[in-house]
Amino acid sequence: MPIFAPVGHMFLTFLALVGRVTVFAGRTIGHMVTPPIYFRLIFKQMREIGYFSLPVVAMTTLFAGMVLALQSYSGFSRFSAESAVATVVVISMTRELGPVLAGLMVAGRVGAAIAAEIGTMRVTEQIDALVTLSTNPFKYLVVPRVIAGLITLPVLVLIGDIIGVMGGYLVGVNKLGFNDGSYIRNTFQYLEQLDVVSGLVKAAVFGFIITLMGCYHGYHSRGGAQGVGQATTNAVVSSSILILISNYIVTELFFTR
Amino acid sequence: MSTTAKISLRNVHKGFGPKKVLQGVDLDVAPGESVAIIGGSGTGKSVTLKCVLGLLSPDQGSIKVDGVEMTTASQAERDAMLAKTGMLFQGAALFDSLTVWENVAFGLIEGQGMKPAKARDLAIARLEDVGLASDIANMSPASLSGGMQKRVGLARAIATEPEILFFDEPTTGIDPIMGDVINDLIVKCTRELGASAMTITHDMASARKIADRVAMLYQGKIIWDGPVADIDTSDNPYLQQFVAGDIEGPLELDLKHL
Numbered sequence: 001m002p003i004f005a006p007v008g009h010m011f012l013t014f015l016a017l018v019g020r021v022t023v024f025a026g027r028t029i030g031h032m033v034t035p036p037i038y039f040r041l042i043f044k045q046m047r048e049i050g051y052f053s054l055p056v057v058a059m060t061t062l063f064a065g066m067v068l069a070l071q072s073y074s075g076f077s078r079f080s081a082e083s084a085v086a087t088v089v090v091i092s093m094t095r096e097l098g099p100v101l102a103g104l105m106v107a108g109r110v111g112a113a114i115a116a117e118i119g120t121m122r123v124t125e126q127i128d129a130l131v132t133l134s135t136n137p138f139k140y141l142v143v144p145r146v147i148a149g150l151i152t153l154p155v156l157v158l159i160g161d162i163i164g165v166m167g168g169y170l171v172g173v174n175k176l177g178f179n180d181g182s183y184i185r186n187t188f189q190y191l192e193q194l195d196v197v198s199g200l201v202k203a204a205v206f207g208f209i210i211t212l213m214g215c216y217h218g219y220h221s222r223g224g225a226q227g228v229g230q231a232t233t234n235a236v237v238s239s240s241i242l243i244l245i246s247n248y249i250v251t252e253l254f255f256t257r
Numbered sequence: 258m259s260t261t262a263k264i265s266l267r268n269v270h271k272g273f274g275p276k277k278v279l280q281g282v283d284l285d286v287a288p289g290e291s292v293a294i295i296g297g298s299g300t301g302k303s304v305t306l307k308c309v310l311g312l313l314s315p316d317q318g319s320i321k322v323d324g325v326e327m328t329t330a331s332q333a334e335r336d337a338m339l340a341k342t343g344m345l346f347q348g349a350a351l352f353d354s355l356t357v358w359e360n361v362a363f364g365l366i367e368g369q370g371m372k373p374a375k376a377r378d379l380a381i382a383r384l385e386d387v388g389l390a391s392d393i394a395n396m397s398p399a400s401l402s403g404g405m406q407k408r409v410g411l412a413r414a415i416a417t418e419p420e421i422l423f424f425d426e427p428t429t430g431i432d433p434i435m436g437d438v439i440n441d442l443i444v445k446c447t448r449e450l451g452a453s454a455m456t457i458t459h460d461m462a463s464a465r466k467i468a469d470r471v472a473m474l475y476q477g478k479i480i481w482d483g484p485v486a487d488i489d490t491s492d493n494p495y496l497q498q499f500v501a502g503d504i505e506g507p508l509e510l511d512l513k514h515l
Contacts, residue, residue, distance in 0.1 A: 129350040134339050134368035
């Protein structure tokens, strides 16, 4: 059956990829908890991944919060539920939009950069050179990036949540005519701790996914400039898809009983 | 001989899918000896080197470094082997996120845990050993010429005073005069360290200058192995064709037709 052969082949290739990524993740976690740990490199990567992503995340979440206020106002006014706008903005931002938008933006910015840098190191034999200089490439290249992703993404998302809520407040008060005191009161009245915490847990998961996929595709890139380009594309695409899939899984773990 | 050899390869096989690259390589490098592995492109010279370093694992056969079997070595044994080796890569493979002196001092700081200030002084001394002025120490490797990058790579390889040195195509991609400078530096550095050296090259001028002994790799096996003085008097037709650079001869070239 020549029709089914390619389908089966694709499925087997996919399973092999899943296996390789799992082994890669296992090795990374193993190296994360055994010395030596390069703290200097972790701080450097936290600056690269976290600090320099702040403008992108701030812009994204600001406009997301603003448009959310605008859209929910025009929708909710159909059944006179305008007062729910502040609550909708804060819950949507903390639970969903903050982590997912920040995750996707960072995947594009950081995941691509990691894959390109490590991929170039692979094809120019710099990773082999690390080994000959008695340095484990996992500990030196992969672990600092993954730890930095795990730590900085929740911080980025927390800042993004605040900026997003502020965006909603600006539109609500200045354009939709809400009273500023009651808008803020409505924002916090129905907000639960779990809304924020679940969003931060998602952010940590996304941070792990983005840095891991960037490192994985870079580490296994082959064949010069084209291979590095392919690795970059694969890192962004696979981390974006995994972000959306894991977003559903984490949401289900938190909010269905 | 095999018990005292610094590096000893026995019946090493390595394939990639259906392609059999190494098909039973036997080679010894004695302490303090410099061996050049010559052969055409794609004959498995780099694969041999990577198998010895543990960057690739052979499919079968035995590789011993200082009598320790590397194919079944523990991580600790492998680390101990790497701690006494240095390698100069074909494209120098300098870390472009670090400065020149940080590259040279890398093995000292990360591998041996030396204090950066002391490692910097040593790195600058090494740079002077390979004829580079200390004013390039703070530059980025990307802003150096190819010949300078190779010399920085050499300085990095010898910085930890290794017992074994590996050179991957040391003269490829640089002009003949700079190639000769690199050859002289390699000879000088290996002598001063008393190190064993394994060089892979297809540059006969380089092989003649660097090596005590030459081994020719063809179709996954060592087909000739002898002192460098014998390469012109050998009656091995494969070796003669390679040394002379003839198109006509017994070597099967990877060409359709010319």
